[in-house]
Amino acid sequence: YVADAxxxxxxxxxxxxxxxxxxxxxxxxxxxxxxxxxxxxxxxxFFKIKELLYENQESLRGDMxxxxxxxxxxxxxxxxxxxxSFGEIIFELYEWGAKNKVLMNEGVLPPTRYMNIASVAIRLxxxxxxxxFRKQYEVCLVSEEREDVISYLEGYxxxxxxxxxxxxxxxxxxxxxxxxxxxxxxxxxxxxRYEVFESTQKGDEELINKINAFESLxxxxxxxxxxFKNPNILFVKILKGLIxxxxxxxxxIKETDRLINKLVESDVIASKPWLEKKVLKIx
Numbered sequence: 070y071v072a073d074a075x076x077x078x079x080x081x082x083x084x085x086x087x088x089x090x091x092x093x094x095x096x097x098x099x100x101x102x103x104x105x106x107x108x109x110x111x112x113x114x115f116f117k118i119k120e121l122l123y124e125n126q127e128s129l130r131g132d133m134x135x136x137x138x139x140x141x142x143x144x145x146x147x148x149x150x151x152x153x154s155f156g157e158i159i160f161e162l163y164e165w166g167a168k169n170k171v172l173m174n175e176g177v178l179p180p181t182r183y184m185n186i187a188s189v190a191i192r193l194x195x196x197x198x199x200x201x202f203r204k205q206y207e208v209c210l211v212s213e214e215r216e217d218v219i220s221y222l223e224g225y226x227x228x229x230x231x232x233x234x235x236x237x238x239x240x241x242x243x244x245x246x247x248x249x250x251x252x253x254x255x256x257x258x259x260x261x262r263y264e265v266f267e268s269t270q271k272g273d274e275e276l277i278n279k280i281n282a283f284e285s286l287x288x289x290x291x292x293x294x295x296x297f298k299n300p301n302i303l304f305v306k307i308l309k310g311l312i313x314x315x316x317x318x319x320x321x322i323k324e325t326d327r328l329i330n331k332l333v334e335s336d337v338i339a340s341k342p343w344l345e346k347k348v349l350k351i352x
Contacts, residue, residue, distance in 0.1 A: 236261035
């Protein structure tokens with residue numbers, strides 16, 4: 070096992086390891102815990118890796134610290150589906166990474182990582198921390214994508230603060246350079262517009278036009294959005310059904326049951342929890 074770990078370390082460019090010292094070597098200790106974690110759910114191994122990372126950061130090379138940190142975050146993100154307490158742990162890992170300047174690749178913070186960090190902070194209501202993080206790290210975003218990422222994040226924050234009219238205004242005429250960012254922005258905008266329509270009973274025509282444009286975007290970019298296509302087509306169908314129900318002003322049990330069945334029958338559907346609340350009229 071030690072020989073395998075040493076060879077793996079060489080392939081990844083880790084510092085050389087003397088096999089005679091392997092039992093005491095920090096990297097070998099981490100590898101051993103990663104192997105335990107890979108064999109199944111093993112919270113003790115996860116927390117041991119985190120402890121080794123925190124306590125030995127001065128002894129680890131920058132790219133190695135980032136690799137271990139990303140591994141821990143990915144593992145915690147999977148566990149969070151069944152154990153919501155891991156949301157705080159994910160935030161703690163990102164917070165540690167930000168404080169110790171471990172989040173960047175050669176001085177650049179990838180937009181996806183930036184948005185993942187912001188998403189976790191928003192979900193946990195850590196807006197004050199997020200404001201400080203943005204002041205420090207927005208300049209580290211790739212310059213070509215910086216404006217798009219910042220614009221999308223502003224809309225995302227307002228959506229989660231339930232300031233839906235602001236989201237609509239922010240995204241109304243803004244054209245994103247990235248197809249993927251354009252997709253996420255329109256998906257967010259449609260939900261914000263529905264919230265405004267639901268509370269005011271106004272703007273249904275523009276909302277339907279935006280939904281149709283979003284549907285066209287999905288089909289037009291189907292090769293790029295192949296993993297998003299079917300979940301979003303179902304999202305569009307249910308949302309259109311909700312609009313018809315709202316416009317009529319009456320909610321028959323039969324119609325609501327039909328919408329619920331569509332949700333139940335679909336394992337993967339975009340914004341499923343949000344749609345469920347809308348179908349059942351839950352605040």
